[in-house]
Amino acid sequence: MLLRHTPDEVVERRALVINPAKTCQPIGAMYAALGIHRCLPHSHGSQGCCAYHRSTLTRHYKEPIMAGTSSFTEGSSVFGGQANLIQAIHNIFTIYDPDVIAVHTTCLSETIGDDIPQIASKAADEGKLPAGRYVIHANTPSYVGTHVTGFSNMTKAMVDYFGSPDTRREHRVNIIPGYVEPSDMAEIKRIAAELGIPATVFPDTSNVLNGPQTGKFEMFPRGGVTLQDLMRTGAAMGTIALGETASGAAARSLDARCKVPCEVLDLPIGLHGTDVFIDHLRRMAGVPVPDSLNIERGQLLDVMADMHQYFYGKKVGLVGDPDQLIALTEFLVSIDMWPIHIVTGTPGKKFEKRIQEITRSVPHPVNVRSSGDMFLFHQWIRNDPVDLMIGNTYLKYISRDEDIPFLRFGFPILDRVGHSYMPTVGYRGGLRLLEKILDALLDRMDRDAPEESFELVM
Ligand code: SF4
Numbered sequence: 001m002l003l004r005h006t007p008d009e010v011v012e013r014r015a016l017v018i019n020p021a022k023t024c025q026p027i028g029a030m031y032a033a034l035g036i037h038r039c040l041p042h043s044h045g046s047q048g049c050c051a052y053h054r055s056t057l058t059r060h061y062k063e064p065i066m067a068g069t070s071s072f073t074e075g076s077s078v079f080g081g082q083a084n085l086i087q088a089i090h091n092i093f094t095i096y097d098p099d100v101i102a103v104h105t106t107c108l109s110e111t112i113g114d115d116i117p118q119i120a121s122k123a124a125d126e127g128k129l130p131a132g133r134y135v136i137h138a139n140t141p142s143y144v145g146t147h148v149t150g151f152s153n154m155t156k157a158m159v160d161y162f163g164s165p166d167t168r169r170e171h172r173v174n175i176i177p178g179y180v181e182p183s184d185m186a187e188i189k190r191i192a193a194e195l196g197i198p199a200t201v202f203p204d205t206s207n208v209l210n211g212p213q214t215g216k217f218e219m220f221p222r223g224g225v226t227l228q229d230l231m232r233t234g235a236a237m238g239t240i241a242l243g244e245t246a247s248g249a250a251a252r253s254l255d256a257r258c259k260v261p262c263e264v265l266d267l268p269i270g271l272h273g274t275d276v277f278i279d280h281l282r283r284m285a286g287v288p289v290p291d292s293l294n295i296e297r298g299q300l301l302d303v304m305a306d307m308h309q310y311f312y313g314k315k316v317g318l319v320g321d322p323d324q325l326i327a328l329t330e331f332l333v334s335i336d337m338w339p340i341h342i343v344t345g346t347p348g349k350k351f352e353k354r355i356q357e358i359t360r361s362v363p364h365p366v367n368v369r370s371s372g373d374m375f376l377f378h379q380w381i382r383n384d385p386v387d388l389m390i391g392n393t394y395l396k397y398i399s400r401d402e403d404i405p406f407l408r409f410g411f412p413i414l415d416r417v418g419h420s421y422m423p424t425v426g427y428r429g430g431l432r433l434l435e436k437i438l439d440a441l442l443d444r445m446d447r448d449a450p451e452e453s454f455e456l457v458m
Contacts, residue, residue: 008382010380017373019394021345021374022344022346023146024146025140025144025147025153026043026045027053028151029140030054030150031203032151033154034208035204035225036102036202036224037099037226038220039101040067040068040092041068042070042092042104043104043106053067060411060414061210063209063211068092070085071084081119082119085119085120085123086126096219099134099227101133103120103135103136103138104139104150105137105138111141146345146346148322148346149346152246152247153249154203158202158250159233160253163233163253163257164258165257172197173237173284174200174239174260175239175242176246176247178242181210182205183420185206186206186210188425190426197281200229200232204224204225207223208221211223234257239262243267244323244350267323267324267327268425269324269425269433270430271297271304271331273327274297274427299427299431303434304434308335308336311441313338314338314387314441315364315384316337316386316387317377317390319391319395320391320411321346322370325344329355329358330358340362341380341386344370346370347370355368377398381402387444388407388441389405390410396415405443409424442458
């Protein structure tokens with residue numbers, strides 16, 4: 001038992017986090033920046049931070065992650081990293097020729113207080129910024145927030161740097177997809193295309209972090225939102241932001257700056273979440289829903305009904321990011337599963353309230369915690385075991401020790417593949433989630449069934 005020292009008794013802790021259910025801000029900022037076509041993320045801090053962020057993303061997406069670093073030394077740690085960043089901007093544009101460098105800060109450069117816009121402007125004054133190229137930035141100190149807030153900050157930077165007021169109104173919708181997989185971003189684009197709605201999805205890591213093997217290295221893969229499209233976001237009919245924590249800030253900033261009205265929705269996970277997303281898209285663009293989407297919806301509904309007996313009353317424990325957990329909990333409750341232990345590492349006052357509202361009909365006490373950790377989650381599990389756990393790879397230790405089926409979902413997934421290629425959003429994504437839930441539950445039933453009730457047909 002790797003976690004044999006976890007005691008059953010829960011003691012309230014304030015100053016200590018054990019096995020955090022989060023990672024650091026720059027990881028999310030780097031991921032978001034990779035969703036701009038021909039963008040090189042840049043970590044303004046020490047090499048160690050950048051190596052950690054790149055390796056975490058590489059392990060999750062199984063792709064090389066390109067990023068620069070200001071490579072702080074002892075000197076820059078004391079006197080600031082201005083000289084390093086100006087040199088980096090010059091080197092990166094000269095050697096790699098991106099359209100944009102997306103700078104995010106780290107704990108160290110934030111503690112020093114480096115002013116990135118001032119440094120970028122000095123680089124421009126010194127002629128280090130070629131014409132038609134850009135440096136954008138997000139402040140991502142990791143002693144506050146998490147990878148989700150880092151993603152949110154960089155996504156908002158895209159709007160703040162490139163969105164500009166426009167009196168024209170194009171027949172086009174902005175969609176901010178949230179901190180989801182490249183496969184999910186592709187699925188969101190596919191749904192908009194099925195509806196016949198021109199959409200600017202940003203950031204967009206599809207075809208960047210789930211691209212094909214061609215045998216040829218490409219510094220900047222073909223995917224990602226283009227700068228031209230980002231510059232048109234101010235002329236869109238409206239913005240749909242998916243997930244309050246990851247996407248709300250960017251959508252509201254665009255609304256405030258460019259008068260593009262926004263709707264902030266839950267992630268489209270499951271039947272209801274996808275219904276709401278499609279309904280808002282349909283109304284915003286004034287289009288009907290095609291049969292192709294109605295058929296997908298009917299298929300999801302069919303499986304929900306056909307397999308309901310296996311979902312009903314199953315207790316579930318969830319660890320992950322707030323936007324995912326809110327939408328997933330709503331989906332699980334809709335199929336009569338009982339999410340009873342729910343932990344996110346990301347702080348947020350509204351999260352616990354939303355989960356309590358969603359789980360009001362669950363006939364069992366529900367534990368929910370934001371700014372929580374996996375140590376607490378494990379204690380809850382030991383006191384009240386569940387039939388299934390859903391969360392990132394780090395749950396595998398609890399799954400093994402407590403012998404509980406485990407479905408990998410969220411970030412990071414370091415020991416399996418599939419998440420980059422197969423979505424969990426939309427009706428098709430809902431089907432995939434149900435398939436994975438059923439696989440986990442039915443495999444366990446098969447394993448534990450006595451010989452006389454080992455069923456061929458289930
Ligand atoms: S927590 Fe801070 S110091 Fe650590 S890797 Fe993240 S940015 Fe760097």
